[in-house]
Amino acid sequence: MLRGISHDLRTPLTRLKLRVERMEDRAGRQQALSDIDQLDRMIGSTLRYLRDGSSRIDWEICDMSSLLQSICDDFWDTGAQIFFEGPERLEVECSADEMMRAISNLCDNGLKFGSRVTVTLRQEGGFAIVEVADDGPGIPAEMRDKVMEPYTKLGPARSEKGGYGLGLAITAEIVAGHRGELSLRDNHPRGLRVRVALPLHHDRS
Structure with a gap:
């Protein structure tokens, strides 16, 4: 099939x-x-x-700043209110295609349920921290683990926005494959903030 x-x-x-x-x-x-x-x-x-049930990772050294700016530029070209804040360059060992897919999913979700998205990047120790924040309705704390599962939607209001509830599940799988962590948090004063922590380098020996 x-x-x-x-x-x-x-x-x-x-x-x-x-x-x-x-x-x-x-x-x-x-x-x-x-x-x-x-x-x-x-x-x-x-x-x-x-x-x-998993994604293949083709490892390479990627300039995460450039990748995130490119994602924002592509959405901006469609009229979206999306902004990038971060250093001029930050190298991360990852699959550029898979990471572009993961962050694009997060941006798409943010713009689907909100009117403005901000993507930020910073380094904390040996990790690159990517955050995608929107001004939408957010996700209740008790549902945040559930939405990481495939085909999960939060009520009819979100179902009307289209999609099959795979975006966050696929993104979580990609991040896990990079030995990173994905968490959902409240954005202030409203909305959702998705935090992705990625190791800068990997020991695959």
């Missing part, structure tokens, strides 16, 4: 890529092709998660 889903998703994506390659606007063409390639990787990663 998953093989059929993969085919069904990638066939129109391939057609779209062929059309985009004929665009005359070079800058727009390159951005669109980059988005299509990212979407293709995300489809593959999501299907692996559904099949195996």
Whole structure:
């Protein structure tokens, strides 16, 4: 079944890529092709998660500041109120694709339920701390463990926003695969603050 889903998703994506390659606007063409390639990787990663219950990590040294700024820029280009605050550069050993997917999920959730998102980055000892804060309704403390489980939604109001309740579960899986920690906290004066703590380096010997 998953093989059929993969085919069904990638066939129109391939057609779209062929059309985009004929665009005359070079800058727009390159951005669109980059988005299509990212979407293709995300489809593959999501299907692996559904099949195996885990995500594969291709380790590399990544400039987390640049990655987070890129995510914010992409959302900003769609008209979203999203802002990045952090150092000019902070290197983290991670999978850039998986981390982009994880943080993009958090930003998407924040913008879905709020009107403004702030992404912050800082170093605390041997960890990079990424926080995604929104001004939405937040999540009750007693439900915060539950929303980490696949297909979990919090009532009809959130169901109306679309999706299948996989975003936080996949993000939590990616963070755990990086030997990091994800926690949900209150944002003040309102909203949700998601904190991701990632080791700067890994000993895989």
